Amino acid sequence: QVQLVESGGGLVQPGGSLRLSCAASGSGFTIYKMAWYRQAPGKQRELVAAITSSLSTNYADSVKGRFTISRDNTNDTVYLQMNSLKFEDTAVYYCNARSFGGSLNTWGQGTQVTVSS
Numbered sequence: 001q002v003q004l005v006e007s008g009g010g011l012v013q014p015g016g017s018l019r020l021s022c023a024a025s026g027s028g029f030t031i032y033k034m035a036w037y038r039q040a041p042g043k044q045r046e047l048v049a050a051i052t053s054s055l056s057t058n059y060a061d062s063v064k065g066r067f068t069i070s071r072d073n074t075n076d077t078v079y080l081q082m083n084s085l086k087f088e089d090t091a092v093y094y095c096n097a098r099s100f101g102g103s104l105n106t107w108g109q110g111t112q113v114t115v116s117s
Contacts, residue, residue, distance in 0.1 A: 002026040002106050004095045009111030016115070017083045022095030022108055024076035032100040034071055034078040038091035038113075045094065049080060062088075085115045 008020040024031060035050035049059045049069035057069055068081040078095065095108035 002029055002031065002097060002104060004097055004106060004108035006093070006095050006108040006111040009093060009113045011114045011116060012085055013117055014086060014115055016085050017081070018085065018113060020080040020082070020093055020095075020111060020113075022078045022080075024097055029099045029104040031076050031097045031104070033098045034076075035096045035098075036069065036078070036080045037094045037096055038089075039094070039110075040088075040091040043091075048093070051078060082113070085113075087115050089113060090115045 003025050004022050006020060006022045008018060010018060012018050033050055033052050036048040037045050038048050039045040047060055048063055049057065049067055051057045051069045051071045053073060055071060059067060066084045069078065071078045090113060092110040092112050094110045098105050
């Protein structure tokens with residue numbers, strides 16, 4: 001089994017920055033893709049950014065140019081650097097890890113990000 005532990009959420013003013021971290025622990029799987037999703041109140045969970053083990057990335061259009069996903073393959077940790085935060089970035093952010101074949105698909109507990117003045 002693989003467990004994901006997220007950290008780094010909090011309250012920030014518009015235009016500010018936060019950095020989220022997600023560390024995977026456990027064994028039995030090779031993690032292929034790690035990603036950040038978010039879910040705002042009353043909305044569906046949406047993909048924010050993803051990164052593969054070869055460090056290929058993709059982003060939601062709404063965060064391109066503001067967020068950067070990165071990954072440390074030596075310890076299966078993924079980061080999300082969030083800059084120029086907007087009110088609409090307020091959500092619970094979830095980390096996700098998947099194996100190449102999909103037999104692993106696990107989620108972190110979520111971390112709250114609130115952008116407010």
